[in-house]
Amino acid sequence: MKASNMYLHTLREVPAEAEISSHVLLLRSGMIRKLVSGVYGFLPLGHRSLRKIENIVRQEMDAAGAQEILMSAVQPAELWQESGRWYAYGPELWRLKDRNERDFCLGPTHEEVFTDTVRQNVSSYRQLPFNLYQIQTKYRDEARPRFGLIRSREFIMKDAYSFDRDEAGLAKSYQDMYDAYKKVFDRCGLTYRAVEADTGAIGGSNSHEFCALSEVGESEIVYCDSCDMAATAERAEFKDAVMLQAEELPLQEVETPGTKTIDAVAEYLGISKDQTIKALLFTVYRGEDAKPDYVAVFIRGDRQLNKTKLINALNVPDFAVEFADESAMHEATGCVGGFTGPTGLHDCMIIVDTELVAAKNLCAGACREGYHLINVNYGRDYKADLIVDLKLLQEGDPCPVCGEPVRVARGIEVGQVFKLGTKYSESMHAYYKDENMQEHPIVMGCYGIGVTRTLAAVVEQHHDEDGIIWPMAVAPYHVMLVQVNMKDETQTALAGRIYDELTKAGVEVCLDDRDERPGVKFKDADLLGFPIRITVGKKAGDNLVEFKLRREKEYIEMQTGEAIAQTLERVRTEERGY
Ligand code: ATP
Ligand code: MG
Numbered sequence: 001m002k003a004s005n006m007y008l009h010t011l012r013e014v015p016a017e018a019e020i021s022s023h024v025l026l027l028r029s030g031m032i033r034k035l036v037s038g039v040y041g042f043l044p045l046g047h048r049s050l051r052k053i054e055n056i057v058r059q060e061m062d063a064a065g066a067q068e069i070l071m072s073a074v075q076p077a078e079l080w081q082e083s084g085r086w087y088a089y090g091p092e093l094w095r096l097k098d099r100n101e102r103d104f105c106l107g108p109t110h111e112e113v114f115t116d117t118v119r120q121n122v123s124s125y126r127q128l129p130f131n132l133y134q135i136q137t138k139y140r141d142e143a144r145p146r147f148g149l150i151r152s153r154e155f156i157m158k159d160a161y162s163f164d165r166d167e168a169g170l171a172k173s174y175q176d177m178y179d180a181y182k183k184v185f186d187r188c189g190l191t192y193r194a195v196e197a198d199t200g201a202i203g204g205s206n207s208h209e210f211c212a213l214s215e216v217g218e219s220e221i222v223y224c225d226s227c228d229m230a231a232t233a234e235r236a237e238f239k240d241a242v243m244l245q246a247e248e249l250p251l252q253e254v255e256t257p258g259t260k261t262i263d264a265v266a267e268y269l270g271i272s273k274d275q276t277i278k279a280l281l282f283t284v285y286r287g288e289d290a291k292p293d294y295v296a297v298f299i300r301g302d303r304q305l306n307k308t309k310l311i312n313a314l315n316v317p318d319f320a321v322e323f324a325d326e327s328a329m330h331e332a333t334g335c336v337g338g339f340t341g342p343t344g345l346h347d348c349m350i351i352v353d354t355e356l357v358a359a360k361n362l363c364a365g366a367c368r369e370g371y372h373l374i375n376v377n378y379g380r381d382y383k384a385d386l387i388v389d390l391k392l393l394q395e396g397d398p399c400p401v402c403g404e405p406v407r408v409a410r411g412i413e414v415g416q417v418f419k420l421g422t423k424y425s426e427s428m429h430a431y432y433k434d435e436n437m438q439e440h441p442i443v444m445g446c447y448g449i450g451v452t453r454t455l456a457a458v459v460e461q462h463h464d465e466d467g468i469i470w471p472m473a474v475a476p477y478h479v480m481l482v483q484v485n486m487k488d489e490t491q492t493a494l495a496g497r498i499y500d501e502l503t504k505a506g507v508e509v510c511l512d513d514r515d516e517r518p519g520v521k522f523k524d525a526d527l528l529g530f531p532i533r534i535t536v537g538k539k540a541g542d543n544l545v546e547f548k549l550r551r552e553k554e555y556i557e558m559q560t561g562e563a564i565a566q567t568l569e570r571v572r573t574e575e576r577g578y
């Protein structure tokens with residue numbers, strides 16, 4: 001491709017709304033274009049990289065035995081009502097009506113549609129197992145679209161669904177997808193970790209997230225250097241320490257004026273935060289028309305609440321849990337903002353973290369302005385409606401498997417695999433008959449890759465202050481061929497020859513033949529980030545060119561033949577990406 005004919009518009013300025021490097025660089029390099037918040041279009045170069053990622057995904061899915069299909073983005077509400085997710089998916093589901101007031105949504109994911117498709121055709125064990133996938137545009141009306149392609153409202157996902165007779169079959173399908181995902185992300189040049197994950201709104205029993213490691217990632221990962229434990233912070237279990245049996249001291253109310261936070265009360269009373277109880281107050285909606293309930297959650301003062309664990313314990317969708325309005329909750333339950341403790345509450349569900357049960361003589365709010373209770377003990381002084389682990393595992397906390405201190409890292413979730421089991425096949429009645437004509441629900445798995453998010457994650461991991469540094473396998477072009485002076489015929493002839501030879505050999509070359517100053521061309525070459533740059537300049541008459549890798553600082557002057565040979569070799573070895 002010749003740059004002079006290309007629809008290429010790079011920006012010098014950093015777009016105001018872009019907070020992270022991948023977003024800035026994809027906009028500045030003219031690869032993507034924002035239409036409206038969370039909705040992006042792909043321009044020629046961005047589109048080429050996108051297609052390459054899609055093809056890597058497609059090749060690895062096909063190699064794993066999955067079959068590609070393409071379903072509609074428009075889905076009828078009835079299917080979502082059948083699975084129970086018309087309500088449970090909440091405000092992220094992009095709903096619409098047709099002219100006859102019939103409800104539809106734009107698919108955020110396709111469990112219902114695939115289950116519906118399969119139940120129409122499959123009735124016998126002989127038709128199982130199989131795996132169907134698509135690469136298709138998804139819609140989620142995200143509360144906070146941000147970071148460009150990383151959290152958008154319209155995005156491209158590869159979603160695959162496996163259909164098996166039993167758990168053993170599912171285990172194999174799951175492993176095949178897990179292995180295929182590793183190949184996909186290796187080929188895309190990502191540094192990532194596969195970690196155990198929560199199953200969230202999709203449901204099911206077992207799941208792994210693939211997280212591209214990055215400081216700007218929204219997923220928090222906890223892992224252990226001493227053993228194999230690696231999980232999302234949402235999922236990670238917290239193993240409580242064994243408590244020494246201390247004597248229970250008499251409960252006592254003490255005046256603690258103005259101490260509305262754990263820090264303040266600990267300092268005022270001269271105790272450490274692990275001797276305090278922290279209260280967190282929520283409103284919970286348990287159904288579409290139900291009145292909200294109040295829930296008071298208690299954890300040790302030095303711990304952080306893991307909201308996912310709370311949501312799972314309550315068995316409600318995540319949008320159904322909100323922080324309570326304290327004055328309304330005070331009227332209803334007797335809680336007192338900043339001074340709420342587990343004693344003295346009424347008409348409210350009390351959930352207590354497991355760790356508090358054995359801990360002795362703690363300090364908690366007295367449900368009275370300016371007062372706390374000391375020597376508070378579970379059982380004697382208060383009881384719970386539910387006792388459950390609610391803690392977020394943090395850097396240095398003991399590993400739930402081996403007890404060594406855990407580490408924390410951040411990542412961008414680029415893919416997730418789930419064992420769904422029979423959640424959808426039961427609710428939507430997708431059954432098969434076995435050899436003895438006995439009916440069983442089909443055992444399902446589902447497997448997503450954020451294709452557009454992967455593109456952004458690649459840029460996030462591969463860039464410097466001048467621009468993108470594409471891995472060969474997903475670069476829009478392999479080579480940027482820069483002709484320094486467009487008026488020099490020797491240069492034109494040599495650049496043309498290199499272009500033809502490389503192109504014939506299957507190398508993707510962009511020839512920068514624009515009538516621009518060399519400085520502009522080099523700046524754009526760095527910004528666009530194709531892996532190899534060949535510069536045809538003053539020494540063209542001696543058949544000499546400059547060969548430079550985008551990831552290295554210096555160029556090497558070499559004979560044209562040598563530059564072509566090195567290019568062919570690099571493209572050949574790096575194209576596979578692993
Ligand atoms: P997140 O926790 O980031 O909201 P999710 O767990 O809800 O994502 P899944 O339902 O597992 O997402 O979707 C499969 C994949 O689709 C994700 O692993 C991610 O790569 C991608 N994805 C999900 N939501 C978005 C989005 N809003 N924008 C871009 N990609 C997304
Ligand atoms: Mg996910």
